[in-house]
Amino acid sequence: MTxxxxxxxxxxxxxxxxxxxxxxxxxxxxxxxLRRNFLDVDIAAEMFPDVLLVAARNTILYTxxxxxFGLALGLVLALMRLSSIAPYRWFATAYIEVFRGLPALLxxxxxxxxxxxxxxxRWPVLAQITLGLGIxxxxxMAETIRAGIEAVPRxxxxxARSLGMSRGRAMAxxxxxxxxxxxxxxxxxxxxxxxxxxxxxxVLGTTPATKELTKFGRDVLTSRANATPLIVxxxxxxxxxxxxxxxxxxxxxxxxxxx
Amino acid sequence: xxxxxxxxxxxxQKSFGANHVLRGIDFRVDVGEVVCVIGPSGSGKxxxxxxxxxxxxxxxxxxxxxxxxxxxxxxxxDLLRSRIGMVxxxxxxxxxxxxxxxxTIAQRRVRRRGRDGADRVARENLARVGLAEKxxxxxxxxxxxxxxxxxxxxxxSMEPDMMLFDEPTSALDPELVGEVLAVMRDLAxxxxxxxxxxxEMGFAREVADRVVFMDGxxxxxxxxxxxxxxDPAHERTRRFLQMVR
Numbered sequence: 001m002t003x004x005x006x007x008x009x010x011x012x013x014x015x016x017x018x019x020x021x022x023x024x025x026x027x028x029x030x031x032x033x034l035r036r037n038f039l040d041v042d043i044a045a046e047m048f049p050d051v052l053l054v055a056a057r058n059t060i061l062y063t064x065x066x067x068x069f070g071l072a073l074g075l076v077l078a079l080m081r082l083s084s085i086a087p088y089r090w091f092a093t094a095y096i097e098v099f100r101g102l103p104a105l106l107x108x109x110x111x112x113x114x115x116x117x118x119x120x121x122r123w124p125v126l127a128q129i130t131l132g133l134g135i136x137x138x139x140x141m142a143e144t145i146r147a148g149i150e151a152v153p154r155x156x157x158x159x160a161r162s163l164g165m166s167r168g169r170a171m172a173x174x175x176x177x178x179x180x181x182x183x184x185x186x187x188x189x190x191x192x193x194x195x196x197x198x199x200x201x202x203v204l205g206t207t208p209a210t211k212e213l214t215k216f217g218r219d220v221l222t223s224r225a226n227a228t229p230l231i232v233x234x235x236x237x238x239x240x241x242x243x244x245x246x247x248x249x250x251x252x253x254x255x256x257x258x259x
Numbered sequence: 260x261x262x263x264x265x266x267x268x269x270x271x272q273k274s275f276g277a278n279h280v281l282r283g284i285d286f287r288v289d290v291g292e293v294v295c296v297i298g299p300s301g302s303g304k305x306x307x308x309x310x311x312x313x314x315x316x317x318x319x320x321x322x323x324x325x326x327x328x329x330x331x332x333x334x335x336x337d338l339l340r341s342r343i344g345m346v347x348x349x350x351x352x353x354x355x356x357x358x359x360x361x362x363t364i365a366q367r368r369v370r371r372r373g374r375d376g377a378d379r380v381a382r383e384n385l386a387r388v389g390l391a392e393k394x395x396x397x398x399x400x401x402x403x404x405x406x407x408x409x410x411x412x413x414x415x416s417m418e419p420d421m422m423l424f425d426e427p428t429s430a431l432d433p434e435l436v437g438e439v440l441a442v443m444r445d446l447a448x449x450x451x452x453x454x455x456x457x458x459e460m461g462f463a464r465e466v467a468d469r470v471v472f473m474d475g476x477x478x479x480x481x482x483x484x485x486x487x488x489x490d491p492a493h494e495r496t497r498r499f500l501q502m503v504r
Contacts, residue, residue, distance in 0.1 A: 158314050159351035159410075163365035163417060164341025173364060178355050 040228040047220060047232050054209065055216035056236050062198045062212060065130040067191055070137025077142035078149060079171070092142065099139035105200045108132035112204040128204050137194055144186045148179035181255060188248045192241050213237060263326045265290045265421045265452045266311055271320035273306055280306045282476035284320070288421070293453045295463035295484070298473035299499055304456045307473070308425050311454065312343045325420065341369050344414030344422040348429050350406040352398040358385070358409050359394040362416045370417065377416075384412040388442050404435030408442050421452035428459060460503060464488050472496045 001009075080092035099107060111132035116122050123131075152175045160170035180187075199214035206215055217233035266288040273281040280303045288294045296304045309315040311322060313329050313336055322329050329339050353361050362381035366372045372380070385391050388408040398406055407427055414422060424443065428436040440462050447453060447466045457463060463470055464484045471481040472491070480493050491497045 153351075155347060155349055155351035156353065159345075159347060159353070160365070161337075162312055162314065162340055162343070162345035162347075163413070164337045164369040165365060166337050169368055173368060174353055178353075181355060 036226075038227050038231050040226055043220070043224050043226050043228045044232050047216075047229060051213070051216060051232060051236060055211055055213045055233070056240065058210060059195065059198050059212040059237075060240065061126075062129050062133065062201060063191070063195045065126065066133035066137050066198075067194055069130045069134030070141050070194070071187075073134060073138035074141030074145050075176075077138060078145035081142065081146050082149060096139045096142050099136050100143075102136075104133070104136045104197050105203065107136050108200055109203050111135065125204065125210055129201055132204065133194065133197060133201065136197070137190065140190055140193075141187065144183050144190065145179065147186075148183035149175055150179075151182050152178045184248060184252050184255070188245060192245065195237070195241055195244075263290075264288060264323070265292070265325060266454060267321075267323040267326075268307070268311070269321045269323075271307065271310060271322065272318045273303075273310060273315065274318055280476050281310070281317075284473075284476075284478060286471065286478060288452060288454050290420075290452055291450050292468045293447045293451075293455070293466055294469045294471060295467040296454065296456045296471045296473060297458070297460070297463060297499075298479075299502075302473040303476040304473045305425055308423050308454060308456050311423060312340050312345055314345075337369070341365070341417055342420045344411075344417060344419035346407070346410050346414055346422065346424045346427045348426040350398075350403070350410045350430070352406055352410055352413070354398050356397075357394070358390070358396050358398065358401075361398070361409060362413050365413075366416055380416050380418070381412070384415045385409070387415065387445075388412045389438075402435060403431045404438045407431065407435075407439045411439075411442055411446075415446075421454070422446065424453065424455040424457070426456050426458065428457070458503065460488060460500070472499070474499065 077092045077095060080088040081096075083089055083092075112128060115128060115131075149171075156174050156178065157167075157170055160174040161167070165173065198212045201212060202215040202218075206212075211219065213233045213236055217229040220229035221227060264287045266286070268284055268286040271281050271284040271286070272279075282303075284303075284307055286307065296307065298304050306315055310317045311324075311329075313322075317330060320330075324339050324343065327339060328334060329336060352358075353364070356364060359378065359381055362384060363372075363374070363377040366377040366380060367374070370377075382391065382394060385394055388411055390405060390408055390412065393401065393405065393409070398409065401409065411422075411427075427443070428439050431439065436459070440459065443453070443455070443462075444466055455463075455467070467484045469481060470484045470487040472479045472487060472493075472495075474495050479495050480487060480491065486492075487496065488500065491500060
């Protein structure tokens, strides 16, 4: 037997045993029980239309708010990290290290408990959500934005300055727009992560009108003692994230053509 | 010729770390004059040019632009720079903007011109460099020679008093050099004040009013192109010219 034949035989045996294991598990699994617990059509039907009109809507709203806040704060932090003023750099570095290092859940908790104590008032729930998730998102996005700005060739800043633009004007008109084009893929990635992180917001407390997808699904799961809601909300998440990444890919292709 | 030179440099010193690049440069360009700066790579000629509009900070000496000290901490550097057009070796067009927007963005943001006024100036200058039909193209779709001509038109759109060229043809394929030099020749004929760092000896001889030869961070000699390029006084100049031929 040649070396090549031996390799092919070995690979074939591996595939065959993997298929056998899967088949065995499929045969042994209790499909009727699975169906009843995960694919109960009646329970799934009960979740509509609220799963879309309330829960999915809230997930998208919270993501949009946190992303906008995170992007704005992230840009400020990125510029501080690139600043020639040392204390700005220190602050930005410390911020990024702290909020990338802490679990998002912990940060959201801190915001939820901290604000009422600090200001002796309860902030509107949307403000807490924006702040809690946005603080974390900003830390990640700051590093992405900084990398984008640094990827713009130095000649771009020089050309802008040679035309009489101030440093800030050159940043705003020439460098930052190019930097953002470079970081569209990693920013999309962070947006998708943020969509999923909205599932942590339940710790701020919810009312029926403020539930996002995961909390909504878990509440139905508890009340009906059935796992079907998890399948339903899972499908809704994919319904949001997959078209989003596809749209961004199309935008990016169109963008690449003008470069 | 005006009494105040367009550019006057005195005692200019510049180091990059331990590398002493400019060792006391005295240099001037009069209004309407075309000065070509030649010399081997590492001689400091590009650094001198970049110090003139303060893209590089000089360590010592004075740089007067039309009599104003650009190194003065109170000087309005942005305003001074807007009067000094600059053309780079690597073009440095803004790739995210159309050709027209490349030419209008500084007019609008720095000169505060309205859209119509800026567009008109931009189209005039595109026509001047022979690229009127490329207004809506993006830089990536132009050849190197076209990109450099757009870069010249971009600088001209600010209606500068003088132009600096930092090896404008060094990044070009040989067959594209001619179109850029032709544009520069037209500019010189129109009386533009120009400081040109270049390796194009033929162009320097034809267009320059004065040629400055630099080596080792000093000006070795300067004078009319026929004399400096045809019958140099210094051995170093002679050796350099033999090498580039």
